[in-house]
Amino acid sequence: MKAKTFDERSIWWRVGADFLHSRVAVFGLVILAxxxxxxxxxxxxxxxxxxxxxxxxxxxxxLHPGTPSxxxxxxxxxxxxxxxxxxxxxxxxxxxxxxxxxxxxAAIAAVIGTLVGLLAAYAGGKVDALLMRLVDxxxxxxxxxxxxxxLAYVGKGVGNVVLTLVLLEWAYYARTARGQALVETQREYVxxxxxxxxxxxxxxxxxxxxxxxxxxxxxxxxQIARAITLEATLSFLGLGVPITEPSLGLxxxxxxxxLLSNEYWISFFPGVALLATIVAINLVGDQLRxxxxxxxxx
Amino acid sequence: MSxxxxxxxxxxxxxxxxxxxxxLPVVNGVSFTLGRGKVLGLVGESGSGxxxxxxxxxxxxxxxxxxxxxQVLFQGRDLTRLDDEARRSLRGNRIAMIFQDPMATLxxxxxxxxxxxxxxxxxxxxxxAEARQLATQALARMGIPSPDDRxxxxxxxxxxxxxxxxxxxxxxLHGPDLIIxxxxxxxxxxxxxxxxLSEMQTLVRETGMALIWISHDLSVVAGLADEIAxxxxxxxVEHGSVDDVLDHPQHPYTQGLIGSLPSANRKTRQRGAxxxxxxxxxxxxxQMPSGCAFAPRCARxxxxxxxxxxxxxxxxxxxxxxxxxxxxxxxxxxxxxAA
Numbered sequence: 001m002k003a004k005t006f007d008e009r010s011i012w013w014r015v016g017a018d019f020l021h022s023r024v025a026v027f028g029l030v031i032l033a034x035x036x037x038x039x040x041x042x043x044x045x046x047x048x049x050x051x052x053x054x055x056x057x058x059x060x061x062x063l064h065p066g067t068p069s070x071x072x073x074x075x076x077x078x079x080x081x082x083x084x085x086x087x088x089x090x091x092x093x094x095x096x097x098x099x100x101x102x103x104x105x106a107a108i109a110a111v112i113g114t115l116v117g118l119l120a121a122y123a124g125g126k127v128d129a130l131l132m133r134l135v136d137x138x139x140x141x142x143x144x145x146x147x148x149x150x151l152a153y154v155g156k157g158v159g160n161v162v163l164t165l166v167l168l169e170w171a172y173y174a175r176t177a178r179g180q181a182l183v184e185t186q187r188e189y190v191x192x193x194x195x196x197x198x199x200x201x202x203x204x205x206x207x208x209x210x211x212x213x214x215x216x217x218x219x220x221x222x223q224i225a226r227a228i229t230l231e232a233t234l235s236f237l238g239l240g241v242p243i244t245e246p247s248l249g250l251x252x253x254x255x256x257x258x259l260l261s262n263e264y265w266i267s268f269f270p271g272v273a274l275l276a277t278i279v280a281i282n283l284v285g286d287q288l289r290x291x292x293x294x295x296x297x298x
Numbered sequence: 299m300s301x302x303x304x305x306x307x308x309x310x311x312x313x314x315x316x317x318x319x320x321x322l323p324v325v326n327g328v329s330f331t332l333g334r335g336k337v338l339g340l341v342g343e344s345g346s347g348x349x350x351x352x353x354x355x356x357x358x359x360x361x362x363x364x365x366x367x368x369q370v371l372f373q374g375r376d377l378t379r380l381d382d383e384a385r386r387s388l389r390g391n392r393i394a395m396i397f398q399d400p401m402a403t404l405x406x407x408x409x410x411x412x413x414x415x416x417x418x419x420x421x422x423x424x425x426x427a428e429a430r431q432l433a434t435q436a437l438a439r440m441g442i443p444s445p446d447d448r449x450x451x452x453x454x455x456x457x458x459x460x461x462x463x464x465x466x467x468x469x470x471l472h473g474p475d476l477i478i479x480x481x482x483x484x485x486x487x488x489x490x491x492x493x494x495l496s497e498m499q500t501l502v503r504e505t506g507m508a509l510i511w512i513s514h515d516l517s518v519v520a521g522l523a524d525e526i527a528x529x530x531x532x533x534x535v536e537h538g539s540v541d542d543v544l545d546h547p548q549h550p551y552t553q554g555l556i557g558s559l560p561s562a563n564r565k566t567r568q569r570g571a572x573x574x575x576x577x578x579x580x581x582x583x584x585q586m587p588s589g590c591a592f593a594p595r596c597a598r599x600x601x602x603x604x605x606x607x608x609x610x611x612x613x614x615x616x617x618x619x620x621x622x623x624x625x626x627x628x629x630x631x632x633x634x635x636a637a
Contacts, residue, residue: 188402194358195397196417196468197390206416210407 018291028283035277039095046089047074051245060084062258065265079265081254087265090251091273097158097247098277102228105165110220112166113173114209120174121181122204132178138171147230151239158241161234165227176219180212187211214292221285225278232274248274303374305476305508306332306355312367313347313354322583324350324363326532332476332525335506337499339519339540341555342529345580348512351529352478355510356395357385372476391421394469398481400461404453410464411449417468436467441497459490466494470501478510483518495522516555520544528552531581531591537609538619548612548619548626551576551592590623598625 020026038045048055057071065079065087078087120131138146150164184190185208193203232249234240236256241247246254248270255266313325325347332338342348353359355370357377370377372393377385389395397403405413414433415426424432430449437445440463453461462482469477479498483491499522502509513519519526519540526543528536528551536549547553554576578595587593593603602624612626613619 188397188399189405191358192395192397192403192465193405193416195356195389195395196420197386197388198416198420199386202416202420206412207405207408211405213407 015291019287022287022290025283025287028280028287031276031280032284035095035273035280036099038092039099042092042096046086046092047072048086048089050085050090050093053244057084062263062266065269078269079263081251081266082258085246087251087269090246091248091270094246094248094251094270095273095277097241097245098228098231098249098274101158101161101165101231101241101247102224105162105169105227106220106224108162109166109169109223110173110216113170114177114212114216116170117174117177117179118181118204118209118212120178121185121208122200128178131174135171135174138168139175143168143230144233147234148237148239151234156239156242158245161231161240164234165230168230169223169227172219172223173216176215177212180215181208184208184211218285218289218292221281221288225281225285228274228281229278248277304331304333304371305336305373306510307371308351308355308368309371310368311351311354311365311370313350313359313363313365316362316364320584323532323586324583325354327368328529328532328534329368330525330527330534330537332508332510334475334508335502336525337502337509337511337523339516339523339526340510340512340529341514341516341519341526343514343580345583346529347532348529349480352395352480352510352512355478356389356393358389358395387421390417390469390474391472392474393476393478394472394474396462396466396469396477396479396482399485400458400465400482401453401485403465404461406453408452409449410451410453410456414449414464414468414471417471421472432471433467436471437464439470440464440467442467458486459494462486462490462494463497466498473505474507476508476510478512480512481514484513484515491518498522516544516559528555531583531586533591533622534609535592535623536621538616542613542616542619546613546616546619546628548621549592549623550596550598550625552621592623598623600625 043049050056055072057069060070060076060080061082061084063076063080063084065077066075067079068075074086076086076088078091080086081090116131120128146168147164150167151160154160154163181204190203190207193207194200198206228248231240231247232252235247235249236253238253240249243250251270252267252274255263255268255270258266308331309329311325311328312323315322315324328347328351330338340348340351350359350363353363354365355377357365357380359365365378368378372388377388380388404410411430411433414436415429418424418429418432422429433449434445437448442448442460442463448456448460448464453464456464462485466482483494486494495518498509498511501507511519511522516526523540525538526536526540527534528543528549530551536543536547536552543552544556547556554574557574558576560573576595581587581591581594587604589604589606590596590599593599596603607622607624609620609622610626611617611619612621612623
């Protein structure tokens with residue numbers, strides 16, 4: 001017999017349990033899971049590869065939702081776009097690009113920004129001042145303007161969009177990581193770790209960083225949503241991903257010209273998919289913030 | 299040679315804080331010597347500089363504080379002249395520190411094993427399995443039951459006394475020659491405090507390490523220390539063996555500290571008797587009196603006290619007993635009544 005002397009569950013286990021308290025957040029998490037699963041399973045759950053021009057039939061262009069295909073044996077449940085692309089397939093494949101760009105850029109920006117923030121907090125003095133003024137500069141520019149300028153310079157393409165978003169987003173993480181690290185540096189456990197002779201860099205990465213993660217995680221969730229929106233905006237403006245591999249933003253942009261002729265579905269359904277994804281991510285992010293912020297805890 | 303060299307010798311240590319309001323002499327010429335297996339109780343009020351003395355020895359004084367003078371000889375080596383890496387390799391290894399609040403000094407988001415193994419790896423090139431083994435042994439030595447379970451716990455899952463045992467176990471990981479304990483039992487229950495004190499005593503006796511026990515509580519130090527140094531406004535004002543200082547306090551400030559202790563001793567206890575207070579407040583370090591810092595609060599102060607008193611040897615029968623006072627001696631009223 002082994003007596004249970006204390007609650008062995010970890011802090012992250014408690015965070016998970018707290019997270020599930022909000023029904024709205026669970027709803028968001030479910031939507032998000034569905035979106036991610038759909039994006040991952042795209043080739044198996046869609047009747048058509050919307051990027052393969054051989055599979056597109058121009059005669060099927062701009063068909064109403066629910067119209068059967070004239071050549072292939074399936075129904076266009078969400079209609080087709082100007083090139084005869086099945087919109088359902090295009091949306092699911094578009095989600096892949098949107099999520100890849102969003103999560104990819106947010107993750108890379110998180111790593112870079114956190115490292116820069118920790119370095120600033122660790123080095124202090126001139127290095128700190130220099131890095132933080134750079135951050136201020138980046139954050140003071142209108143995001144879209146900066147993105148257009150960078151994309152105009154590096155050119156279109158998924159990789160370049162990710163690069164642009166990383167350049168725009170790392171500053172948020174850097175500022176938060178630095179601020180949090182400076183707060184944590186004042187805590188007594190850091191003094192104790194120094195008293196144990198643990199090297200400064202190890203104290204920063206092994207002791208301070210884990211305590212900085214909660215706010216960075218929240219920023220990360222919200223920045224994914226921001227990156228997806230930004231990518232959609234850039235694609236809508238024609239500077240994002242190439243036209244042969246449409247993301248959600250590009251699909252919306254493609255359908256825009258048909259809106260006035262009552263062919264609403266080409267823009268509408270990708271817009272709904274985008275909206276659902278962003279709202280789901282924001283719901284999850286908000287709940288994460290509430291759960292991870294000790295001041296808001298009941 | 300090593301037999302004669304004391305574990306720690308502090309000479310004229312000066313630590314100043316450069317604040318916007320001015321330069322504060324927080325530690326102002328502190329000197330003492332501590333041999334192997336000896337326990338020094340460093341006693342004083344809040345702000346007397348006792349904690350900063352400990353941090354100065356550790357090399358952990360943060361800006362705006364700067365160690366500006368004096369020597370800290372650890373086994374004959376002057377620590378103030380070592381570079382950062384050399385000091386780091388001594389910290390936690392040969393010189394360890396225990397802090398007041400074990401809840402604050404353990405990292406809240408890391409498990410005990412992570413923290414202890416990190417402390418092992420800071421000074422030893424060993425595998426994770428060996429580090430875990432050392433951590434388990436250290437916990438077992440502190441009398442912690444089922445150490446393997448405790449290793450997997452987070453700090454908030456342990457009681458206050460258990461946390462402080464873990465903190466002490468971390469300090470003992472590398473078998474240090476000197477431990478600086480900064481009020482480590484102040485945040486604990488009296489019963490837990492007694493357990494920890496007796497464990498520390500056993501450890502000092504068994505390992506021969508030297509211990510500096512920083513406290514504002516004379517009664518804690520009385521049972522533990524070999525010597526007592528009383529600090530006031532950045533200086534040691536009285537220093538001697540526990541018996542000398544507690545039985546024959548020479549400095550009026552020490553007498554005031556002893557007089558303000560409630561006594562649980564049946565012979566001296568008087569129900570309803572007033573505890574004596576020391577009148578006035580500790581001096582502002584920005585406007586230190588030129589002479590004795592305690593003079594403004596002292597009943598014996600005379601014109602002579604406007605000069606800085608040296609450490610005198612007031613009692614011929616106890617030559618090691620020193621006090622920084624022009625008018626040393628037994629207390630006048632209250633102490634006689636108690637004795």
